[in-house]
Amino acid sequence: MPESKHFDVIIIGGSYAGLSAAMALGRSLRNVLIIDSGLPCNRQTPHSHNFITQDGAPPEVIAEKARAQVLNYDTVKLHNDLAVSGTKTENGFAITTGSGVIFHAKKLIFATGIKDLMPGIKGFAACWGISVIHCPYCHGYEFRGQPTGILANGDRAFHIASLVNNLSNDITILTSGKAGFTEAQRTKLHKHSIRIIETPVTGIEHGNGHLKNVVFDDGSRMHFTAVYAVIPFTQHSDIPVSLGCELTEQGYIKTDSFQKTTVEGIFACGDNTSPMRSVANAVSAGNFAGAMANMELTNEQF
Incomplete structure (x- = not known):
């Protein structure tokens, strides 16, 4: 002291x-x-x-x-x-x-x-900062060309998608509910082959923080290497x-x-x-x- x-x-x-x-x-x-x-x-x-x-x-x-x-x-x-x-x-x-x-x-x-503030998604906290990430500038290069998710909605999701689009051609926005995009935004997302899934996310399957699959509340799964999340x-x-x-x-x-x-x-x-x-x-x-x-x-x- x-x-x-x-x-x-x-x-x-x-x-x-x-x-x-x-x-x-x-x-x-x-x-x-x-x-x-x-x-x-x-x-x-x-x-x-x-x-x-x-x-x-x-x-x-x-x-x-x-x-x-x-x-x-x-x-x-x-x-x-x-x-x-x-x-x-x-x-x-x-x-x-x-x-x-x-x-x-x-x-x-x-x-x-x-x-x-971690969401109530099983496995989210264990992956935070490892494969569930917040910043393309800090982490994006390491996940270039990989299946990439964006757990966000509306303007924030659209903004991240625009940045990540230069890093991967396999991008899916996970809105966990009704998507809040304008028609102009939807048109641009479609132009760049960026998918939108509205089914709520309930879990993340991983190994020591390294993401394997996102689990939805209907029991379906989707493979990602990285997920950007706005929390x-x-x-x-x-x-x-x-x-x-x-x-x-x-x-x-x-x-x-x-x-x-x-x-x-x-x-x-x-x-x-x-x-x-x-x-x-x-x-x-x-x-x-x-x-x-x-x-x-x-x-x-x-």
Whole structure:
């Protein structure tokens, strides 16, 4: 546990965005505490892609290397714990952890990510991040030319289909109910030989997370190698909202172009602020959030 309980900045979340923010601050000699629970949302994903210099590396390998580099900066500390609550104080903020320790900081950066809400489909959670996937840029190349499903409906399904169409000529949209496409969308899907199945999906047959068949409620099965899925999410931490940070209509933490939230002194970065869920985007946003927090501290002290 860190000896001091007072810091310039507390970063909640120690994955790519949080570590990137910490590096920017550590290089400016800011006293920084990273609080991390050790449960990243991509912990089931076997390989990370679309991030130069690290393409194909396991996510945890990237994170371990990042932690080691960030903690080389003497003013950056890591506390393995869960942040459970936060309050405003006269000089900034106080964060209480699950073990009951209270830390103080002038600024906060939330890099807490989001929590995916798994549907009641047998086998879905076991395949999530392995063969049931969310992003063509992160995973699509590895499943190129393979039988591909899209578990979504309406505009979201149509959007994914347009992206995946360049990766496979065997695509089926699984709407799990009445399809919600416009006539223009249906015409374009038909033009590209993209099938639509409305029968509800009830299960996924797999081997160690690697998809074999999708099971429908009429007992039929269909083989896929990969299924893209659009599922709801919630913020992984409720502390930002409890401190007054506004959310967007989609449920992300609202930030401006400087990664500032709607509460003075609080920044946010990574998956909790953007639908672009990638390592590259998280690193970029975290680096910028750290720099902007440092700029605020500089303006207040200089």
